[in-house]
Amino acid sequence: MNLCLATSFKLFILVIFINLSVLAIIDFAYAVEPEEFLKDPKQELRARNISKNVRCLVCQNESIDESSAPLAQDLRIIIRSKIKEGRTNKEIYKFLTDRYGDFVLLKPALKRNTIVLWIFPFVLLLLSLFLIYLHNKNSNKRLDDSS
């Protein structure tokens, strides 16, 4: 009986695991409406890639590519119309940040006021490597002393 329970529990965990992995693999969470698509697949791909980097200001932690908020749709349409006009990606991002600030970009731009944000993880990494090195050196020394 216990064995049976254990097996079914394992099976249950396995099913959940498979479900989660499938969810992680499938990129289904985009909200682009069919009528928004551009005819040129290359341009459409560009629009999708830009949309993935632009924050939906209504939902805040979703990109406009995933959000079905009306504002996100407006922004997707405007990005596509700018691409059709032949604007570069840089011009399109500038158009958006001029209106909504740097917050509209999901990845913060490397600027003077964000430099700490970008550099700090590397500083911490170096610092911790240094600390580990010191720690090892000391314990090796103690081992040597005791032997």
Add this chain to the structure above:
Amino acid sequence: MQKNLFIFPLIIFFCIILVFSYFLIIKRDPSELPSALINKKAPIFKTTSLFDEKPILAKEIFGQETIIVNFFATWCIPCRAEHSFIEKLSKDKNIKVIGINYKDDSQKTIAWLKELGNPYTVIAVDMNGSIGLDWGVYGLPETFIVNKNSVITYKQVGPLTKKIYSKFYQKVQESYK
């Protein structure tokens, strides 16, 4: 040396705790975003008036006195809630309140204003939301203070309430300078 190694992560840990608790303690609304347009010229627009469909040019409105620009819509419930405060603002002789009717039905808006009263000197129609886009609007209602040099000095996201009205009015008065 060994002792220092033990203390160091603890210090970092407490620093992180301090930073987090600071952001928890200060009263800050995370949905309120800094506007990219503060201290910039008010974006220009060209549209029609709600009542008579006559053309409206932004450059004819801005640049003479302090203007309050209120983005509103009849489908926006908080807009109804803040309406009495917009009326209160419009009583001030030194300022002009203009409304921008965002993605709305004109007939519904006229009926809505008949019911609640019309505090706006001018109402511009923004049928497809393009004016809103240029002004960085992301959630209604939004109210901007534009000084007599056509520069945006303040932006209020969300409805004016009893609690914030005096603070907002103070910002209006500061814009006279």
